[in-house]
Structures are given as C-alpha cells and as structure tokens.
Amino acid sequence: MFNNILIIGCGLIGSSILKASIQKKISKNFFVFEKSKKYRSIIKKFNKKIKFLTRLDKNLKQIDLVILSTPMSEYPKFFSSLNKNLNHNSIITDVGSTKKNLISLRKKLSKNLDWVMSHPISGSEVSGPKYGNANLFKNKWCIIIKDKNVLKQKKVERFWKSLGSKIIIMNPDDHDKIFSVTSHLPHLIAYNLIKTAQDFQKKKNKNLIKFSAGGLRDFSRIAASNEIMWRDIFFENKTNMIEAINLFMKNLKDFKKNISKKENSKIIKKLINSKVVRKQIISQKQDISKPDFGRE
C-alpha cells in the first residue's frame, strides 16, 4: 500500500498505528520520529525493521505517508520541515481530536502538500508506547474529514480500514460539535468530579479514596488521561466546549432543584430516560450489555 510510512510522535496512538501497520504489512518501511529517548528504547523492541529519524530533513523525500500523532499543539513545529522536504505526491494525515483548528493550521502548510485529516475514536487512560496495541483501532470508528483531493482521501480511508477501523466521513464543524458532547465534555466532567472529590477530602478531612468503588473510581480512570492531549482538545474546541458546559450546568441546576424540592415525577422521568440512551448505545454496539460488577 505504501513504501515508506513516517509516524511523528509515537505515544499510545502512534505506537499502536506502528504495531498494527507492521502486522498488516501496510508499508515496506516504517520510520519513526520520536523525541523521547525512553519511548524510542521501548519502540526499538517492537520490530527490527523500524528506522528512527533524528531529524526531519532530506530523508523526508522518500516518505509517502506522514502520520502526525503528537499532541495537536506540537503539529506546527513540523510544518517548516514538511514544507521544505516532503514530496508533493505524499500524504499527510493526523489523529487529532478536534478539526476546525486544524483547518486553520493547514494554511501554514505548503499548498502543494495534501493533509487528509483523520480521527480514530480509540484510546485509553494510559499513555506511551508501553501500551501500544495493534488491535486499538479494530472495529472502532475512524472519522475522515472530507477532502478536495478525492484520491488521497480514499487512500487514507483504505489505510485506516486496513488497521480494522470503520470509516465515517464528516465535515470539521459536525465533527467538533459531536465529539464535544460524546467525548470532550465527559472527560472534562470526569476531571471536574475528581477535583471536587479532592477539595471535599481536604475540606472535611475524610478519606474518600478508600470508598471510591461506588462510582468515583470509574471517573478517575477517565480523568487519568494524558494532560497535554486534553488541554489541547479543551482549548481548541473552546466554543463547543463552552456551549456544552452551559447546557450541562443548566441541567444540573434543574436536577438540584428537583432534589431540593423533592420533585418526584420529574426526577423519575429523567432517571428512566437515561436507560433509553443506554439501550441505544448497546444496540448501536458502542458498549456491551454484560453488567459490570467492578473490574477484577
């Protein structure tokens, strides 16, 4: 499919792409640009074929697919090297979690280069190549942003399909709106709940952590996700985030009123409604129906 793939940034996602691409024989050669010595020493052990670039210079000429998989705030660092050295036939793609910001960023890239944007909906609370997982994208959505270069878009689609992803084409605006609610807001809420528990623990001098199995623990897992990645997402999807937070706060105020006034039928209606959503999520295969009694 490709001759020379370059993965820039080889954390959880980058290293999972690398492992899956090697397994599926998607390229003849695999290049990695990764600044962390620790990460490089882990990646070296994956496969002897992997070649490490220490600089992004003339050696870029041979690359036919570049995958940006650093945190989004680092993408611009690579643009001048890409502009100078990348072959115009090659394709750039990325794994960033927001897209409207990247459309603006693209202006800084040479017009002769093609950047087909993608967003694999997969990940975990852990970071780094230590957790790299060849099956990370299997049966997961990968969102591709509709591109004017149809041929190159198709090639990026085939790339993700060969890693096991299911493809959906979206425009940047829809993408950022949808994921502000299905992913970005839930992460913010998880972080906020952990902060609230910490504040409460300090204020009341009680050990809460010990009793976190009743709900808090599930949020703590989500709130252990990479801080640079999530800072970038919250900042870059600012407008949608603020709209989502406002809607969440309005609903929380209503809930507070329901509790305060013991409004029985209103609260029961809401609690039952949640089950409808749960059923839809299971029927759309976004989760399994098997009950969770705690992970062991």
Next chain:
Amino acid sequence: MFNNILIIGCGLIGSSILKASIQKKISKNFFVFEKSKKYRSIIKKFNKKIKFLTRLDKNLKQIDLVILSTPMSEYPKFFSSLNKNLNHNSIITDVGSTKKNLISLRKKLSKNLDWVMSHPISGSEVSGPKYGNANLFKNKWCIIIKDKNVLKQKKVERFWKSLGSKIIIMNPDDHDKIFSVTSHLPHLIAYNLIKTAQDFQKKKNKNLIKFSAGGLRDFSRIAASNEIMWRDIFFENKTNMIEAINLFMKNLKDFKKNISKKENSKIIKKLINSKVVRKQIISQKQDISKPDFGRE
C-alpha cells in the same frame, strides 16, 4: 450462624445476599418476601430450600435475621408487621445507601427491636434477581453503623464477613457525607451528562449515540442504574447532595474560565492532579491498574 433468615425484597442485592448465604450455609432456613411474581419465579430456581412468605404475620416469630433490601422508601411499609410479630431476640439489618434518614425512621420501630444498619458497597447498573451474584460482596466494603447493642452489631459484622465483605464501622453522618461524594454525586453527574447529550441531540439533530465510545458510553452505564433506588438516595441525602453539587458547579465554572481564557498552567495543574487520585485509588485496591481499551 442463624436458623431462619428473612430477606425482604429480592432484587439484585437481596438475591445476591440469598445466593451467597445459601452457598456459605449461613442459615438453616431461607425465607423470602418478594411482591413481584416475576422475581419470585426466578428466585425459585436458585434452590429448593427457599421458602416464600406471602404475608408478614405470625410466621415472623421464627425469624432471627431480617434483611431489608427493598428501595429505602419502602422500608416503613414493613414496620407495623415487624413491630407486631418479630421476636425481640432477632436482628433487623438493611442495605440502604443513606443512613441519617434511617436513624429517623428507626423511631417508628418498636424499642424492643434491634436494627443494626449496614451498607454493602457493591452493586451494578442492572437490577433484579436475574443478575443475582453470590460473589457480589466478595472483597467489597460493608459499612456498619455503630450500634448500642454491641453483641448484635458483632453478629451483623460476622454475617457480612461470611459473605466475603470487609467491614468498616462508621457513624451515620460520616457515612452520608463520604458517599455523597464517592457514589451519589458521580451517579447524579452521569445521569445529568446523559440528559445533556439527549438535549444536544434533539437541539442539533445529530446522532451522538453512534459515537459514544469516546467517553459518553461509560457514563451511560452508570446512568442505567435503578431509578427508584437512586431517587430515594438523592432525596434522602438531600443536604449533602446539594453541598456536593454546589462544590462541583463552582469547580466547573472555574474550568470553564480556564478554557475560555486558555489559562494553560492552571488547567495543566488540575489535569495532572487527577492522576494522583487515580494512583491512590489503584494503590488502595479500589480499581485495577490494567488499562481499559473498551469492553469487549
């Protein structure tokens, strides 16, 4: 340990107590009072020894342990029967998720009866005896409220220990405060997030559910929990809930400001801080460290 145990209300928790008690041979006889015909027909299949009471009358004389495991709002229904018929040597216990309210309720119970309060920190998003699980309490906390009748308190402790629980003694005030943050607020937040996603879906006419794997799905599981049980908890722990919601909203407003003004160091500090809590939760064995890449 006992001769005749009676479980009033045999949903997920009651049926799990029943299964575990039979397995551990905690009593000679096992009685169940359960109003749902559907539930009774499921429970019948557990074991031939189980006896069903259709009324709580003179047949209560023989019972030496009563376990209230209906939603808390139903407890008072049984008090007049218990007052009239229960032997003064026997013990009442319960599995309610809030305790200060039950201390008030106890006044309606005859002074000659002993109610040692307990709260096993275990459960799931599913309801009913279909999911009854003999291992539900294994290695989980069970909170026992300090009782004036030390002998009977010890007996209830032994009961839960024999089902596999680890025991902690608390006063009702501490109990309700701690669980308002570790359990009740997380559930409310999960319900509120699902409500917000529903509102957003309606408002923007976008299919969110399809893309819920990025965070929303984990909340939807928690928000599928039993509505009667959670209505009771929210209402009965009202004062602590409102304090917790207020603290949560204050923190969320701060987060919104951090995002809106792109306050980098402030937000990074919070996101890193969450990882500290996560590590404590794992080191205190409230969760496992194995990364979650989605349930399959």
